[in-house]
Structure formats: C-alpha cells, structure tokens
Amino acid sequence: MACSSNNTAAAAIATAHERRTADFHPTVWADFFLTHVFSDQETVNGWNAGIEALKENVKAMLSAPTPEKLRLIDVVERLGIGYHFEEEIEEQLQEIHHHPNNNIDEDLFTIALRFRLLRQHGYNVPSDVFKRFQNEEGEETFNKEELGRSDDVEGMMSLYEAGYLRMQGETILDEAIVFTTAQLAKYSEELAAAAGEHQNGLLMKRVARVLKRPLRKAVDRHEQLFFISVYEQTEGHDPILLKLAKLSWNSLQHLYQQELRSITRWWIDLDFATKLSFARDRLIEIYFWAVGAMWEPKFSTSRYVLSKLTMLVSVVDDIYDVHGTIDELEIFTTAVEKWDTSMKDFPNYMKIFFGALIDALDEVDAITTGEGRPYCLEYGKQTEKNQMRAYITEARWFAKGEVPKIEEYRRVGVYSCGYPLLAYSALCGLGDKAPKEAFDWLLAFPKIMGAVADHCRLMDDIVSHEFEQKRGHVASSVECYMNQHDVSRDEAVNALNRMVEDDWKVINEECLLINRPVFVCREVISMFVGLAKVMEVLYKDFDSYTFSNTSTMDMITALLVTPMDVVPN
Incomplete structure (x- = not known):
C-alpha cells in the first residue's frame, strides 16, 4: 500500500480519536493503528540507507578536534541522533571529564553546558564550578550585574538547564533556578517586543519552551521534535545533522508503528x-x-x-x-x-x-x-x-x-x-x-x-x-x-x-x-x-x-x- 500523506494520516487519527471519545468504544483508535499503513517498505529502506550514508560524516565530526565539541554533542543528542554515536560521545565526554579545561575566561554558557552534559551521563561534577558567578564570598546569590545582560540569553538558558541536575544540599543550584527563571521571564518580555526579527522570534520560542519544561523534565522524543523544527530555522545549522535527524525520526517512527500494530492485535483479540x-x-x-x-x-x-x-x-x-x-x-x-x-x-x-x-x-x-x-x-x-x-x-x-x-x-x-x-x-x-x-x-x-x-x-x-x-x-x-x-x-x-x-x-x-x-x-x-x-x-x-x-x-x-x-x- 502507498504511504499516506501527512495530512491524511493526521486527519484519520483525529477522526478515530473523536469516534472513540464520543462512542466510548475502546478499540476504535487501536483498530486505526492496526489497519492503517503509513509507509511502504521502499520508502523505509530509503530512509535507512540515507541514515547509514550520513553516519560516517557525523562520526568524523565527533572525533575531530574542535573547541565546539560540547555544543556539537549537545546538538546531536537534542536532535535525537545520539543513539547512533553512543561510543563516540562517551569517549569524548570521558576525555572532557578527565582533562577539564580550567580556563577562567570560559563563559557561563560553556561551563553550564559541560556541567549538564557530564551529569546527564553520570559523571560526578561538583556544582561549585558556578561559584565564580556569585556575589562576594558569603553571599549565595548570583551577580545580577554581571550575568543579567540582555545579550546572554544562551548563557542564562544553559545555567537554567544545568540547575535541574541538582542534588540534595546543592543550594547553589537551587539559587541558580530561582535566578535564571526570573531573568528568562524578563528576557521573554524583551524578545516579545522585538519579535519582528526572525532569529529573535526563534529565541523567544526557545525561552518559552525552557520555562515551561526544562530538558531534565521533558520527554526526550517530544523535545527532539521541537528542537528539530527550531534547528532547521537557525542560521548556520548543519544540513547533514538536520537530514540525519529527520531520517532517523521517520525510521524510528516506522518501528513504533510496527510495534504498536503487534500490540494492538493482542489487545483487540482480548x-x-x-x-x-x-x-x-x-x-x-x-x-x-x-x-x-x-x-x-x-x-x-x-x-x-x-x-x-x-x-x-x-x-x-x-x-x-x-x-x-x-x-x-x-x-x-x-x-x-x-x-x-x-x-x-x-x-x-x-x-x-x-x-x-x-x-x-x-x-x-x-x-x-x-x-x-x-x-x-x-x-x-x-x-x-x-x-x-x-x-x-x-x-x-x-x-x-x-x-x-x-x-x-x-x-x-x-x-x-x-x-x-x-x-x-x-x-x-x-x-x-x-x-x-x-x-x-x-x-x-x-x-x-x-x-x-x-x-x-x-x-x-x-x-x-x-x-x-x-x-x-x-x-x-x-x-x-x-x-x-x-x-x-x-x-x-x-x-x-x-x-x-x-x-x-x-x-x-x-x-x-x-x-x-x-x-x-x-x-x-x-x-x-x-x-x-x-x-x-x-x-x-x-x-x-x-x-x-x-x-x-x-x-x-x-x-x-x-x-x-x-x-x-
């Protein structure tokens, strides 16, 4: 059977859900997944062949020396393609953890990103890396004059996300969440006033998304969908990463549909x-x-x-x-x-x-x-x-x-x-x-x-x-x-x-x-x-x-x- 168009599939599931809700008939939506064919095998084979062709390019990116390695790893994972490169990413993070860069000139964005990525992967990184951004010794609050600049929205989002990897007793991260939440709310208002510029509009969407739900509390697959849409509209994005993300999304979605079809047969038979x-x-x-x-x-x-x-x-x-x-x-x-x-x-x-x-x-x-x-x-x-x-x-x-x-x-x-x-x-x-x-x-x-x-x-x-x-x-x-x-x-x-x-x-x-x-x-x-x-x-x-x-x-x-x-x- 031919692959359904996006609009047709979306309309069909909406109709199925309306029927189920209106009729309280338990099998309507499940039956939809059982009988509906979303993608023909030739299309799926094309997606998978495209994935294999692009993976080597990304492996080369991950292994090449670059000062942007942390940002690259973050983008790869947020696009939902990190599962292709688990060994490469782990190798890079081990190197970053064992040989930390103690450059005092590093900005807030980089320090917070390193902290978050390493903690996400299980490394016990101390939260006192953020002390340099606090006020004078004895005050456990962040320096608003230094950090509250309207041009460092990226740094503020990075610190906000890092804060949600907090553990018991880490008051510095508790304070980071309070501080960045207030700052990002302020930035959101400023960006809304200047939303006529395309990139400002994208940044406003990202800030709103972060405030609604930080990455640590967000369903990965849901956030990957959002990030792909934002990344595609971002100036200077890498077309190889974007294409691999879309192909991987479609390939995995097809796998989900096959799994759901099998489970649905069991449920309807019961x-x-x-x-x-x-x-x-x-x-x-x-x-x-x-x-x-x-x-x-x-x-x-x-x-x-x-x-x-x-x-x-x-x-x-x-x-x-x-x-x-x-x-x-x-x-x-x-x-x-x-x-x-x-x-x-x-x-x-x-x-x-x-x-x-x-x-x-x-x-x-x-x-x-x-x-x-x-x-x-x-x-x-x-x-x-x-x-x-x-x-x-x-x-x-x-x-x-x-x-x-x-x-x-x-x-x-x-x-x-x-x-x-x-x-x-x-x-x-x-x-x-x-x-x-x-x-x-x-x-x-x-x-x-x-x-x-x-x-x-x-x-x-x-x-x-x-x-x-x-x-x-x-x-x-x-x-x-x-x-x-x-x-x-x-x-x-x-x-x-x-x-x-x-x-x-x-x-x-x-x-x-x-x-x-x-x-x-x-x-x-x-x-x-x-x-x-x-x-x-x-x-x-x-x-x-x-x-x-x-x-x-x-x-x-x-x-x-x-x-x-x-x-x-």
Whole structure:
C-alpha cells in the first residue's frame, strides 16, 4: 500500500480519536493503528540507507578536534541522533571529564553546558564550578550585574538547564533556578517586543519552551521534535545533522508503528471492550508512555513487554478502584498471593483478567527463557503480588473510610502507582544487559526506584485527586496531608510539590556512576529517568492520561503518525 500523506494520516487519527471519545468504544483508535499503513517498505529502506550514508560524516565530526565539541554533542543528542554515536560521545565526554579545561575566561554558557552534559551521563561534577558567578564570598546569590545582560540569553538558558541536575544540599543550584527563571521571564518580555526579527522570534520560542519544561523534565522524543523544527530555522545549522535527524525520526517512527500494530492485535483479540467494559481503554496512551520513557530502538522488546503488562495494570487498577466489591478483592488478592491459577472462587470478570495476566507473563517467560534468563518469570509474579498488596491496602482504607497518615500512604503508594511493574517490564526487554543481580536489586527497591515511584504517585494525586474523590476513591496524598496537618488544599499541594522536587534530587544523585552497581547498566538508569519525565509531561498541570482527548492526542499524532519531510539529495 502507498504511504499516506501527512495530512491524511493526521486527519484519520483525529477522526478515530473523536469516534472513540464520543462512542466510548475502546478499540476504535487501536483498530486505526492496526489497519492503517503509513509507509511502504521502499520508502523505509530509503530512509535507512540515507541514515547509514550520513553516519560516517557525523562520526568524523565527533572525533575531530574542535573547541565546539560540547555544543556539537549537545546538538546531536537534542536532535535525537545520539543513539547512533553512543561510543563516540562517551569517549569524548570521558576525555572532557578527565582533562577539564580550567580556563577562567570560559563563559557561563560553556561551563553550564559541560556541567549538564557530564551529569546527564553520570559523571560526578561538583556544582561549585558556578561559584565564580556569585556575589562576594558569603553571599549565595548570583551577580545580577554581571550575568543579567540582555545579550546572554544562551548563557542564562544553559545555567537554567544545568540547575535541574541538582542534588540534595546543592543550594547553589537551587539559587541558580530561582535566578535564571526570573531573568528568562524578563528576557521573554524583551524578545516579545522585538519579535519582528526572525532569529529573535526563534529565541523567544526557545525561552518559552525552557520555562515551561526544562530538558531534565521533558520527554526526550517530544523535545527532539521541537528542537528539530527550531534547528532547521537557525542560521548556520548543519544540513547533514538536520537530514540525519529527520531520517532517523521517520525510521524510528516506522518501528513504533510496527510495534504498536503487534500490540494492538493482542489487545483487540482480548476483547476487553466487551468483556470488561468498565475498564479504561488506554492502549495507545500506554504505548506513548513506553516510547516516552524508552524511545531508542534497542528498547523495542522493553516497550512491547511494558505496554502489555501496563495495559493489564490499568485494567486491574479499575477493578480495585471502581468495579470490584471489597469481598471480591480480598479473594482475588489472596489468590494472587498464592498464585492460585484455578480461579475457582472468582467472579467471571476476574477470571477473564487473571487469565490474560497469566498468558502475558507466560509470553514474557518464553521471551526471556529463550534468551537464557529463565528466572525472570518469578520476579514478575513477585512484582504483581506487591502491586496487589498495595491495591488491597488502599481498598481496605476506602471501605473503612480511613484516611492514613501521609507517610503510610506514600509507603503503599510507591507500589500502587505501578512503576515497579513498569521497571520490571523494562528489565525483561534488555536481554543480557539485565542479569539476575539486576532483578534482585530492583526487587529490593533501590533508592532510585523509590524516588521515581513516589514522584509518580504524588504527581498523579496532585492533579487527579478531585476527580478520583468524586468517583469514589481512597484518600489521596492531598487529603492525607490536609487531614494530618490541618491545612488547606493549596498548602498541601505546595508541600507535595516540594516532595516531588526532593524526589528529583534523589533521582539525579542515583544516576551518578559512583552510585550505580556494576550490574546495573546505563539503559536501566535511563529508563528510570524516562519514567519520571513522562509523569512531568502527562501530569504536570492536568491528568492527560485519564483525559487524553486533549494535548495528549497531539503528542501521539506527532510521535507516532506524521513523518517528516526530508529534502532529497
């Protein structure tokens, strides 16, 4: 079949989503991905051939000596082509880390960029590199006269981005975020007044984007799309990098479409739309979640496993929250604890769900055992048990009308949020990069797992607790904090937002190479950061997962449907 035009594909998915929203028919959008052919194989082969032809040029750029090496690495990664050059980039960053340039004449932009790139890649760079930009000794504020010049917007954005790699106790980076936020807001007003000039307009877009969401909290794939559009309009951009970025975007998008087609067949065959009509249909959103957390091609199996198991988590979440009686839930939880597959005392809807869960885990077992990792299934069962224990605890609280203390709620919430299961799913797809020791480490609930899961639970509660309370739900962290500390909703939300920022500081610290066990590969760490980033995009101001007929559809269309136009040679 011929490749659909961009406009046709976008219009088709919009129509499918409108039908699903209007009719509440769970398979409409999924069926669209199953039946729609986006690109013919000849076109895809052309993209891949173009990628291979350009990669050698970029490898040569990365290995050549240049004072602009840091900027080149940053552009390559932000264009979404860094996965082609992981070894080359790592080699360059190791050299930069081991032989730092202590030139006191370096500007703010360069110092902040080096700091951010090295920390993003796990190097323990001290934050005191920014002390030279502060006021006299004893004052932990940045020098407004020196740094507040209107012509150094790039430097201010660079410092702003670096600030979000902060860890506990790094007050200099806390202050950097406060200072740069104010300065960038001022620059935004100045740029708006002079937006008639093209490059000023581009810079204004970038400043607005940064203030909305720093890179550390942005879904990589989403930001790559934005950066490609800006880079293309920037004077002096490299046409080789731009073309490679567009070809890579299209090639990866085609891979996503193939993965989603396979997952969709499974979902439609389950026919939960008919059998379990009370459950939310969020297959496409969950796959978007998987892409958001792990977008590179090497994560293909992880995305596949994560999408299936997380879709089932979404269903069982609705079983515990809105459909099952407390007696039914007690029976179900006990059966899962024993892994009793007879299901003799289950109501029919629970038999349907548990049967699907067993089949999904059996498929994961077949995949991992075929790779020589027969131990993965038992970890999956244990993770599911932990999830159900958390669910039944919350169901008992709700049945009794009990509002737990915030500390107790958070201890349970890190499991009920589902992120431990998502992390397990990701490890299952990493082959020999996730040995048995990595699963033991994950099951022991390392600090990074706790921080990412707590971040997920709190962000979800902050934006969705009012809706959840209306439909009948256990008290969220918002109600728990209000009840325990006798404060208003706004005061509780402010306190929870501070906890979210503390979680980010723990995540940043745990990403450092010095804190990573030898059997935990960088892909696992990348996955954790990716999961936190997805929460920032979907739950920052609004529950865009439950109510996905909003900006979520636009993001899904851009990431999964519409290819980029590439100028031929």
